[in-house]
Amino acid sequence: MKKYLIVALALLAVGCARNKEQKVMAREVPERADDFVFENNLIAGRFYGKALEGNPTSPGIDIWVKLPGALVADEWYAEAVKPGNGNYYHKDHGGKDCYKVAVSLGGGASVPYIDGTLCYPATNYRSSSIVKSSPTEISFVLHYPEWQAGGVTVSLDKKVTVYADSYFCKVEDSYSFDADSLTIAAGIFRHNEAGTIESEAYGADYYAIWEKASDQSVEPEDGMLGVAVVMPEADCVTIVDGGRHGACLKKIAKGETLEYWFGSCWSKGDIAGASVWFELAAGI
Numbered sequence: 001m002k003k004y005l006i007v008a009l010a011l012l013a014v015g016c017a018r019n020k021e022q023k024v025m026a027r028e029v030p031e032r033a034d035d036f037v038f039e040n041n042l043i044a045g046r047f048y049g050k051a052l053e054g055n056p057t058s059p060g061i062d063i064w065v066k067l068p069g070a071l072v073a074d075e076w077y078a079e080a081v082k083p084g085n086g087n088y089y090h091k092d093h094g095g096k097d098c099y100k101v102a103v104s105l106g107g108g109a110s111v112p113y114i115d116g117t118l119c120y121p122a123t124n125y126r127s128s129s130i131v132k133s134s135p136t137e138i139s140f141v142l143h144y145p146e147w148q149a150g151g152v153t154v155s156l157d158k159k160v161t162v163y164a165d166s167y168f169c170k171v172e173d174s175y176s177f178d179a180d181s182l183t184i185a186a187g188i189f190r191h192n193e194a195g196t197i198e199s200e201a202y203g204a205d206y207y208a209i210w211e212k213a214s215d216q217s218v219e220p221e222d223g224m225l226g227v228a229v230v231m232p233e234a235d236c237v238t239i240v241d242g243g244r245h246g247a248c249l250k251k252i253a254k255g256e257t258l259e260y261w262f263g264s265c266w267s268k269g270d271i272a273g274a275s276v277w278f279e280l281a282a283g284i
Contacts (some may be wrong), residue, residue, distance in 0.1 A: 006071025023164035060106025066095025114150030168263035187247030
Protein backbone atom coordinates (compact mmCIF):
# COMPACT_ATOMS: atom_id res chain seq x y z
CA MET A 1 0.00 0.00 0.00
CA LYS A 2 2.84 2.34 0.93
CA LYS A 3 4.47 1.66 -2.45
CA TYR A 4 1.33 2.66 -4.37
CA LEU A 5 1.01 5.83 -2.26
CA ILE A 6 4.57 6.82 -3.11
CA VAL A 7 3.89 6.25 -6.83
CA ALA A 8 0.68 8.28 -6.66
CA LEU A 9 2.46 11.17 -4.95
CA ALA A 10 5.23 11.04 -7.54
CA LEU A 11 2.71 11.22 -10.39
CA LEU A 12 0.98 14.13 -8.70
CA ALA A 13 4.30 15.94 -8.41
CA VAL A 14 5.00 15.38 -12.10
CA GLY A 15 1.57 16.75 -12.99
CA CYS A 16 2.13 19.85 -10.86
CA ALA A 17 5.53 20.38 -12.49
CA ARG A 18 3.97 20.15 -15.94
CA ASN A 19 1.33 22.69 -14.98
CA LYS A 20 4.03 25.10 -13.83
CA GLU A 21 5.89 24.60 -17.11
CA GLN A 22 2.79 25.25 -19.25
CA LYS A 23 3.13 28.70 -20.82
CA VAL A 24 0.52 28.50 -23.61
CA MET A 25 -3.07 27.39 -24.03
CA ALA A 26 -5.88 27.57 -26.60
CA ARG A 27 -9.34 26.02 -26.66
CA GLU A 28 -12.96 26.41 -27.59
CA VAL A 29 -15.11 27.76 -24.78
CA PRO A 30 -18.60 26.27 -25.31
CA GLU A 31 -19.57 27.27 -21.79
CA ARG A 32 -19.23 30.93 -22.80
CA ALA A 33 -20.88 31.68 -26.18
CA ASP A 34 -18.53 29.52 -28.27
CA ASP A 35 -15.51 31.79 -27.74
CA PHE A 36 -12.12 30.51 -28.83
CA VAL A 37 -9.52 31.67 -26.31
CA PHE A 38 -5.73 31.72 -26.66
CA GLU A 39 -3.05 32.72 -24.20
CA ASN A 40 0.61 32.65 -23.29
CA ASN A 41 2.45 33.96 -20.24
CA LEU A 42 2.33 37.53 -21.60
CA ILE A 43 -0.87 38.00 -23.62
CA ALA A 44 -4.38 36.62 -24.06
CA GLY A 45 -7.30 37.07 -26.43
CA ARG A 46 -10.26 35.43 -28.10
CA PHE A 47 -12.16 34.96 -31.35
CA TYR A 48 -15.96 35.03 -31.52
CA GLY A 49 -17.97 31.87 -32.19
CA LYS A 50 -21.40 30.91 -33.46
CA ALA A 51 -23.36 31.69 -30.29
CA LEU A 52 -22.32 35.35 -30.51
CA GLU A 53 -23.32 35.90 -34.13
CA GLY A 54 -25.23 39.14 -34.33
CA ASN A 55 -23.71 40.30 -31.04
CA PRO A 56 -21.34 40.71 -32.82
CA THR A 57 -20.69 38.84 -36.07
CA SER A 58 -17.05 39.82 -36.40
CA PRO A 59 -13.67 38.23 -37.17
CA GLY A 60 -11.98 40.81 -34.96
CA ILE A 61 -9.46 39.65 -32.36
CA ASP A 62 -10.49 40.63 -28.84
CA ILE A 63 -7.48 41.54 -26.68
CA TRP A 64 -7.29 40.69 -22.99
CA VAL A 65 -4.59 42.54 -21.08
CA LYS A 66 -2.77 40.79 -18.25
CA LEU A 67 0.32 40.97 -16.10
CA PRO A 68 3.22 38.73 -17.19
CA GLY A 69 3.30 35.33 -15.53
CA ALA A 70 0.54 32.80 -15.00
CA LEU A 71 -2.11 31.57 -17.42
CA VAL A 72 -5.41 33.12 -16.33
CA ALA A 73 -8.06 32.55 -19.01
CA ASP A 74 -9.52 29.34 -17.58
CA GLU A 75 -9.86 30.94 -14.15
CA TRP A 76 -11.54 34.04 -15.63
CA TYR A 77 -14.05 31.96 -17.59
CA ALA A 78 -14.79 29.76 -14.59
CA GLU A 79 -15.61 32.83 -12.52
CA ALA A 80 -17.52 34.59 -15.31
CA VAL A 81 -20.02 31.75 -15.82
CA LYS A 82 -21.08 31.80 -12.16
CA PRO A 83 -24.55 33.33 -11.63
CA GLY A 84 -24.42 37.12 -11.40
CA ASN A 85 -20.72 37.23 -12.25
CA GLY A 86 -20.83 37.89 -15.99
CA ASN A 87 -18.63 40.99 -15.80
CA TYR A 88 -15.84 39.17 -13.96
CA TYR A 89 -13.20 39.44 -16.70
CA HIS A 90 -14.13 43.08 -17.40
CA LYS A 91 -12.80 43.90 -13.92
CA ASP A 92 -9.12 44.03 -13.06
CA HIS A 93 -7.83 40.78 -11.54
CA GLY A 94 -4.24 41.34 -12.65
CA GLY A 95 -5.66 41.93 -16.14
CA LYS A 96 -9.02 42.10 -17.89
CA ASP A 97 -10.97 42.50 -21.12
CA CYS A 98 -11.00 46.24 -21.77
CA TYR A 99 -10.80 46.23 -25.58
CA LYS A 100 -13.80 47.03 -27.79
CA VAL A 101 -14.02 45.06 -31.03
CA ALA A 102 -17.60 45.39 -32.38
CA VAL A 103 -17.62 44.75 -36.17
CA SER A 104 -13.98 45.43 -36.95
CA LEU A 105 -10.62 43.73 -37.37
CA GLY A 106 -10.00 44.29 -33.66
CA GLY A 107 -6.42 43.54 -32.68
CA GLY A 108 -5.13 42.02 -35.91
CA ALA A 109 -7.67 40.01 -37.95
CA SER A 110 -7.65 39.87 -41.74
CA VAL A 111 -10.34 40.08 -44.43
CA PRO A 112 -10.46 40.58 -48.20
CA TYR A 113 -10.09 44.22 -49.26
CA ILE A 114 -12.00 44.84 -52.47
CA ASP A 115 -12.69 48.23 -54.10
CA GLY A 116 -11.76 50.04 -50.91
CA THR A 117 -14.04 47.92 -48.70
CA LEU A 118 -13.24 45.49 -45.89
CA CYS A 119 -15.32 42.40 -46.72
CA TYR A 120 -16.18 40.72 -43.43
CA PRO A 121 -17.20 37.04 -43.13
CA ALA A 122 -20.92 36.32 -42.95
CA THR A 123 -20.41 34.22 -39.79
CA ASN A 124 -18.03 33.90 -36.88
CA TYR A 125 -15.65 30.95 -36.86
CA ARG A 126 -17.66 27.71 -37.09
CA SER A 127 -15.13 24.97 -36.32
CA SER A 128 -11.67 24.66 -34.86
CA SER A 129 -8.83 22.21 -34.36
CA ILE A 130 -5.60 22.12 -32.36
CA VAL A 131 -2.84 21.11 -34.75
CA LYS A 132 0.20 21.36 -32.45
CA SER A 133 0.57 21.54 -28.69
CA SER A 134 3.49 21.69 -26.26
CA PRO A 135 4.16 23.58 -23.02
CA THR A 136 5.70 26.46 -24.98
CA GLU A 137 3.91 26.49 -28.35
CA ILE A 138 0.36 25.83 -29.51
CA SER A 139 -1.20 26.12 -32.98
CA PHE A 140 -4.88 26.09 -33.87
CA VAL A 141 -6.99 26.49 -37.00
CA LEU A 142 -10.31 28.33 -37.15
CA HIS A 143 -12.62 27.75 -40.12
CA TYR A 144 -14.80 30.50 -41.58
CA PRO A 145 -17.34 29.13 -44.10
CA GLU A 146 -17.92 30.60 -47.55
CA TRP A 147 -19.12 34.17 -47.89
CA GLN A 148 -19.41 36.73 -50.66
CA ALA A 149 -16.64 39.33 -50.74
CA GLY A 150 -17.32 41.91 -53.44
CA GLY A 151 -18.71 39.25 -55.77
CA VAL A 152 -15.92 36.77 -54.99
CA THR A 153 -16.78 33.55 -53.13
CA VAL A 154 -14.31 33.23 -50.26
CA SER A 155 -13.63 30.90 -47.31
CA LEU A 156 -10.86 30.97 -44.73
CA ASP A 157 -8.83 28.56 -42.63
CA LYS A 158 -6.94 30.74 -40.15
CA LYS A 159 -3.96 29.11 -38.46
CA VAL A 160 -2.62 30.89 -35.37
CA THR A 161 0.51 29.89 -33.48
CA VAL A 162 1.00 31.14 -29.93
CA TYR A 163 4.55 31.11 -28.58
CA ALA A 164 5.65 31.35 -24.95
CA ASP A 165 7.48 34.53 -23.90
CA SER A 166 6.31 36.50 -26.96
CA TYR A 167 3.94 39.43 -27.35
CA PHE A 168 3.24 38.32 -30.93
CA CYS A 169 1.38 35.39 -32.50
CA LYS A 170 1.96 34.10 -36.02
CA VAL A 171 -0.93 33.83 -38.50
CA GLU A 172 -1.03 31.66 -41.63
CA ASP A 173 -4.23 32.44 -43.53
CA SER A 174 -5.36 30.00 -46.20
CA TYR A 175 -8.00 31.77 -48.27
CA SER A 176 -9.94 29.84 -50.89
CA PHE A 177 -11.54 32.03 -53.58
CA ASP A 178 -12.86 31.86 -57.13
CA ALA A 179 -10.57 34.51 -58.65
CA ASP A 180 -6.97 34.65 -59.85
CA SER A 181 -5.86 36.85 -56.95
CA LEU A 182 -7.23 38.59 -53.89
CA THR A 183 -6.03 41.55 -51.82
CA ILE A 184 -6.12 40.93 -48.08
CA ALA A 185 -6.03 43.56 -45.31
CA ALA A 186 -4.72 42.60 -41.87
CA GLY A 187 -5.24 45.46 -39.49
CA ILE A 188 -5.94 47.22 -36.23
CA PHE A 189 -9.11 49.04 -35.16
CA ARG A 190 -8.31 52.72 -34.48
CA HIS A 191 -10.39 53.66 -31.45
CA ASN A 192 -11.31 57.31 -31.16
CA GLU A 193 -9.59 57.90 -27.83
CA ALA A 194 -7.59 60.91 -26.65
CA GLY A 195 -3.88 60.29 -26.22
CA THR A 196 -3.51 57.76 -29.07
CA ILE A 197 -0.05 57.48 -30.62
CA GLU A 198 0.49 55.75 -33.98
CA SER A 199 3.62 54.36 -35.56
CA GLU A 200 4.73 56.19 -38.67
CA ALA A 201 5.48 53.05 -40.64
CA TYR A 202 3.45 53.68 -43.76
CA GLY A 203 5.21 52.03 -46.68
CA ALA A 204 7.01 49.59 -44.35
CA ASP A 205 5.63 46.26 -43.11
CA TYR A 206 3.85 47.02 -39.84
CA TYR A 207 1.19 49.18 -38.24
CA ALA A 208 1.26 49.75 -34.49
CA ILE A 209 -0.77 51.85 -32.09
CA TRP A 210 -0.54 52.94 -28.44
CA GLU A 211 -3.93 53.87 -27.03
CA LYS A 212 -6.05 54.16 -23.92
CA ALA A 213 -8.32 51.30 -22.96
CA SER A 214 -11.21 51.40 -25.40
CA ASP A 215 -14.02 49.91 -23.29
CA GLN A 216 -14.49 51.51 -19.89
CA SER A 217 -18.14 50.58 -19.49
CA VAL A 218 -17.61 48.39 -16.41
CA GLU A 219 -14.79 50.14 -14.53
CA PRO A 220 -12.26 52.90 -15.31
CA GLU A 221 -8.92 51.89 -16.74
CA ASP A 222 -5.84 54.12 -16.58
CA GLY A 223 -3.46 51.81 -18.44
CA MET A 224 -2.41 52.01 -22.08
CA LEU A 225 -2.66 49.26 -24.69
CA GLY A 226 -0.14 48.51 -27.40
CA VAL A 227 -1.54 46.75 -30.49
CA ALA A 228 0.28 45.88 -33.72
CA VAL A 229 0.10 43.91 -36.94
CA VAL A 230 3.23 42.99 -38.89
CA MET A 231 3.20 41.65 -42.47
CA PRO A 232 6.57 40.88 -44.07
CA GLU A 233 6.65 41.97 -47.72
CA ALA A 234 3.33 43.83 -47.46
CA ASP A 235 2.38 45.72 -50.61
CA CYS A 236 1.64 48.75 -48.46
CA VAL A 237 0.70 49.93 -44.98
CA THR A 238 -2.05 52.51 -44.89
CA ILE A 239 -5.23 53.83 -43.27
CA VAL A 240 -8.43 52.27 -44.64
CA ASP A 241 -12.15 52.08 -43.95
CA GLY A 242 -12.70 55.81 -43.63
CA GLY A 243 -9.99 56.07 -41.01
CA ARG A 244 -11.31 53.29 -38.77
CA HIS A 245 -8.38 50.91 -39.38
CA GLY A 246 -4.65 50.90 -39.92
CA ALA A 247 -3.76 47.93 -42.12
CA CYS A 248 -1.12 46.01 -44.00
CA LEU A 249 -2.30 45.10 -47.51
CA LYS A 250 -1.06 42.29 -49.73
CA LYS A 251 -2.31 40.69 -52.94
CA ILE A 252 -2.14 36.90 -52.88
CA ALA A 253 -2.52 34.37 -55.66
CA LYS A 254 -4.87 31.42 -55.53
CA GLY A 255 -3.35 28.75 -53.27
CA GLU A 256 -0.89 31.18 -51.65
CA THR A 257 -0.76 31.33 -47.83
CA LEU A 258 -0.74 34.78 -46.27
CA GLU A 259 1.62 35.09 -43.30
CA TYR A 260 1.62 37.87 -40.76
CA TRP A 261 1.87 38.54 -37.01
CA PHE A 262 -0.39 40.29 -34.52
CA GLY A 263 0.52 41.36 -31.00
CA SER A 264 -0.55 43.32 -27.96
CA CYS A 265 0.70 44.53 -24.60
CA TRP A 266 -0.36 46.44 -21.49
CA SER A 267 1.49 49.36 -19.98
CA LYS A 268 1.14 47.82 -16.51
CA GLY A 269 3.34 44.92 -17.63
CA ASP A 270 6.87 45.01 -19.05
CA ILE A 271 6.22 47.41 -21.97
CA ALA A 272 6.09 50.90 -20.50
CA GLY A 273 5.74 53.20 -23.50
CA ALA A 274 4.88 53.65 -27.17
CA SER A 275 8.48 53.87 -28.41
CA VAL A 276 9.37 50.52 -26.82
CA TRP A 277 6.27 48.92 -28.30
CA PHE A 278 6.90 50.29 -31.80
CA GLU A 279 10.51 49.13 -31.68
CA LEU A 280 9.36 45.65 -30.67
CA ALA A 281 6.89 45.52 -33.58
CA ALA A 282 9.51 46.72 -36.03
CA GLY A 283 11.80 43.89 -34.98
CA ILE A 284 9.39 41.05 -35.79
